[in-house]
Amino acid sequence: MATPLSASRLLAAIKAEGCKVVEYKSWRTHNRNHKGPWGPVYGVMIHHTVTSGTDSSVALCYNGHSSLPGPLCHTVGAKNGTLYMVGNGRANHAGAGDDDVLRAVIDERALPADNEANTDGNRYFYGIELINLGNGRDPWPEPQLDAAARWAAAICRAHGWNERSVIGHLEWQPGKVDPRGFTMSSFRSRVKALLSRPPGQDNTAPEDDVPLYLSLGMHKEFTMVPGTWYSVAWDQEWSDPLKHHAAGGRTFATNCQYNGVASIRVRGLTPGRELQARIVEDDASGDTVQHHPIGETAGTAGSTFLAFPFSGKARKDRKIKLQIAHYGEEPVTVEKSYLKAQVWPN
Structure with missing residues (x-):
């Protein structure tokens, strides 16, 4: 069990990992806490936006839309590697997912198949939306993937978690496909490599098993x-x-x-x-x-x-x-x- 990081601690952890961060509008107090509890937190979740364009994608994730109010995540990852902070607290990103997956995340062990949607994930997970159309053809630039991995590693490091506390939306909720275009196994390998080094260290020479x-x-x-x-x-x-x-x-x-x-x-x-x-x-x-x-x-x-x-x-x-x-x-x-x-x- 972990208490959610304050806005200041979250920001400091992400910056310490070597990320370029933009604070967007009133992100420090922007949340959905009035709709349910935020925490205890157990992990981080990776998504893609199904959008293109940085400004419009960040605005959408901050504001949400008529059927799903914002924030839709805590951070938005642009293709150039810049991270935009859009929420702090409960966010509409994870939705209902599998309680067996949650237990595996808590235990930091291999994930079972997600075949139920019976648990409120918005309470337990930090979320990042990575700007990508999610069609399997929209590219994933290295600066974007590196920044996303550093974002995940920063939160894991702050809570004392390892890379198994990082999951994709597709591993949480049946029917979801995000993130599409890279595997969560390869992404967790990136996080593992980052956590093996001091925060902010250059990651251009990864371990042999990290592609x-x-x-x-x-x-x-x-x-x-x-x-x-x-x-x-x-x-x-x-x-x-x-x-x-x-x-x-x-x-x-x-x-x-x-x-x-x-x-x-x-x-x-x-x-x-x-x-x-x-x-x-x-x-x-x-x-x-x-x-x-x-x-x-x-x-x-x-x-x-x-x-x-x-x-x-x-x-x-x-x-x-x-x-x-x-x-x-x-x-x-x-x-x-x-x-x-x-x-x-x-």
Whole structure:
């Protein structure tokens, strides 16, 4: 059992963890305490907003809306890593959840599946809303994830909790999917790494089991003729912690282990014909020396979408690229591609 932190102690703890913090309006006295008790507190909960834009998202989380008054959390995490304090006390973020999950959080042990909604979570959990559309395609920049982990670590450190006091909304209430786009296991690993160090210490060199996040995109359309392999040129870069990608370049990894998913959308593929993707390795001279297994999907009417999971280990003398090909009857247009991966430096 833990007594909730005062506004001043909460703010001090988050700042001490190395976060950039903005105090929004009257956050110190903004709460829903008149609707029920606040505390004892047992953990922190991670959400995504299903919105875009910092100003509008922060205002929404502070004010709420007609069916759910604010505050909708205690803190809002922007994509640039800035944290906005919007509430202190009971907040409308957790809703009803599973009492078995709550007991596991209290005991700091592995979580059971959430299959009930019988317990008031707004009483027991601090909450952060991370600005993201939650569609699986909106990127998660490294500064945003790092700040969110530091926010969670700050509260855990202040209460003497470990990383198992950190849960996602999807682990609390049946039917919820947030946060979507990273796993809570990887997020708790970030918190664990932070708690193993003094507060505020730089986290650019994490423990071996803590992955870094790579996020690239291709927004410039191009044409593919049938039967030819094309290396994707990534013209968007949201997160590249290992600095293995040059803007507009095709290489995305070297000298690391990786595990990720590439999403490819093409227009004009003959229905029933194949769209394929593979990982290839180039040597130092730029020659392709190894092909990885191929992923495949069949063309559909309209746009065809292929989600291609991949994993492997790249040597320091190899560079990794994504290649795609199709076997339709006419040239097709590649509309967009996204690559998101966890990477561990060798």
